[in-house]
């Protein structure tokens with residue numbers, strides 16, 4: 159007799175059961191043959207066939223006989239009676255010796271009652287199975303059931319009862335009791351199946367509705383499009399917006415927000431104030447570029463050529479830009495370190511930003527931050543405000559029409575904070591690569607990815623840029639142009655452009671070099687070339703009139719014509735460098751407009767030892783003045799009375815706002831010494847340096863700009879702090895050739911060299 163272990167399967171006496179031949183072989187390790195006798199024993203727990211042992215089985219089983227081994231891979235077994243396991247002994251894996259006792263059912267179920275019960279269950283099953291896909295096929299099969307046992311054995315795979323519960327059915331001796339138990343299980347089965355069936359049907363119904371709705375919508379859309387194509391003039395705002403949203407390529411979040419606004423737009427009447435606001439919002443959202451651009455590999459040679467095409471000089475800056483492009487190529491990124499261009503106005507900061515965009519084949523957009531005080535200027539207003547607008551950054555993105563423009567943030571040094579929040583911290587978020595992929599403008603109310611934008615910032619000075627912002631950027635200095643740089647810029651760029659824009663050709667106008675040089679030295683006074691550009695524009699406009707009046711005549715502009723053509727007097731470069739008095743000394747200053755020379759004037763007037771300071775002097779400069787006074791008093795104890803009997807007046811006439819007060823220390827001290835000694839200092843001698851109370855000269859900033867200004871103004875000798883000598887490498891050779899530059903350690907060195915203090 160073959161032992162057939164089963165688990166979670168229901169076997170009862172006098173039933174037909176089927177096994178897959180493969181399964182049979184696996185669990186019994188026997189080839190099934192017709193007529194073989196089998197013993198079904200139920201496992202207590204699911205166990206692998208080779209791990210089964212004497213304790214694996216429940217004590218009651220069923221005997222049966224293989225009635226058929228068919229060629230479709232099934233073994234049919236007819237069971238007969240139940241047995242009790244007396245002894246069992248494991249001989250080898252899957253081989254057991256056992257002895258059995260037959261168990262007889264108590265036949266207390268009369269056949270009429272059984273038939274009635276069978277019919278009842280059949281009806282219940284048929285009722286719910288009617289509406290199932292398998293119901294029709296199963297009908298005959300179900301009709302064919304004649305005993306309760308056969309019925310539940312057949313339904314067994316679908317029953318949700320446990321292995322143990324199945325065994326309990328087998329334990330019952332009384333057929334009447336067994337019938338009751340079977341009935342209970344079968345009705346329960348049909349009830350749960352019914353409920354599941356109903357739920358599935360309801361769900362299906364819902365789905366069907368949904369599909370239908372979608373199909374109708376698609377049809378409607380299609381028809382509407384056909385109509386729109388026929389009459390584009392009739393397309394409504396709403397429909398147009400719908401189409402634009404569709405085509406925009408917005409991400410999930412943005413689309414949801416836009417659709418919300420669209421739905422509200424549909425509800426508002428054309429004339430409601432809300433309508434305009436919602437329309438503007440949708441117009442903005444759909445005008446933004448939402449799709450990413452693929453990074454493009456840039457040819458470095460070509461990029462270099464583009465940079466050279468628009469800008470003369472600026473070699474170091476161009477080299478740095480090319481490096482950046484190379485890194486972007488290597489990393490296949492569209493942005494990289496944020497460059498901050500610092501320099502005086504008109505030195506080419508903004509326009510080279512445009513050239514970077516050209517070199518990268520990308521769109522260019524300029525966002526001016528000058529005078530921004532309100533955080534909302536950067537980050538936008540919430541749409542609950544009347545007149546709410548997006549911030550300047552997103553506005554710039556919209557203008558560029560792409561997601562990866564080169565964005566020049568102009569004048570970051572002119573940001574100021576106010577009670578309306580801190581625009582600098584908002585800007586920080588824009589520039590921070592960690593955060594800017596989800597930059598959320600309040601107006602948009604959904605994040606936008608700024609990570610592909612290449613930001614370039616410009617500023618006149620670093621002093622007013624908040625430290626955290628400065629940390630994000632790499633500073634590149636534009637120190638200004640020398641006179642000969644300016645000549646080249648004028649000849650190669652500014653003049654040809656001015657002529658072209660006024661419609662003047664080469665055979666109408668000639669501007670010889672000396673004339674341009676005269677414009678540079680006599681009619682402008684600047685580090686950059688903005689004034690020069692304006693003068694050349696004016697010149698061309700004036701010339702246009704002459705050319706118009708007498709045809710065919712070529713105009714050659716000579717230096718002496720300039721005053722009339724430019725309609726201005728030459729700029730006097732401050733004081734004439736030939737006249738001077740004791741107490742007046744030439745200093746060098748660095749301002750946000752570049753370098754400048756200034757004359758510090760000092761004077762004693764009858765009084766009681768007060769100090770009066772006038773002119774554009776910051777607090778720091780006032781401190782420098784105090785230090786200078788103390789140094790001079792200690793140097794000339796015998797002149798003490800001068801300070802006691804007089805008031806001292808210090809004045810810095812030029813209107814510019816010196817940014818670096820302390821660097822006037824050396825000039826102030828020299829002027830005071832000149833005043834007390836009554837000895838003049840040559841006005842072509844300039845100086846810059848901070849002075850300590852002990853008279854030690856310490857380093858200053860902005861040396862290239864200051865020296866360029868000195869050269870521009872025609873100074874001859876310049877004293878600078880010894881420590882600054884190393885910075886001379888950043889000063890153009892042309893400027894160094896023009897000036898005699900002397901490094902000093904102590905203020906007395908300057909005084910002695912100029913013969914106002916005895917050696």
Ligand code: ADP
Pocket residue numbers: 468469470471472501502503504505506507508509510616647651652686687688691
């Ligand atoms: P900034 O931004 O530094 O104030 P801009 O970029 O606006 O200066 O420059 C002012 C003008 O001078 C522009 O027309 C620009 O083309 C021109 N310019 C500045 N530097 C150069 C240069 N190196 N070569 C040619 N043109 C220049």
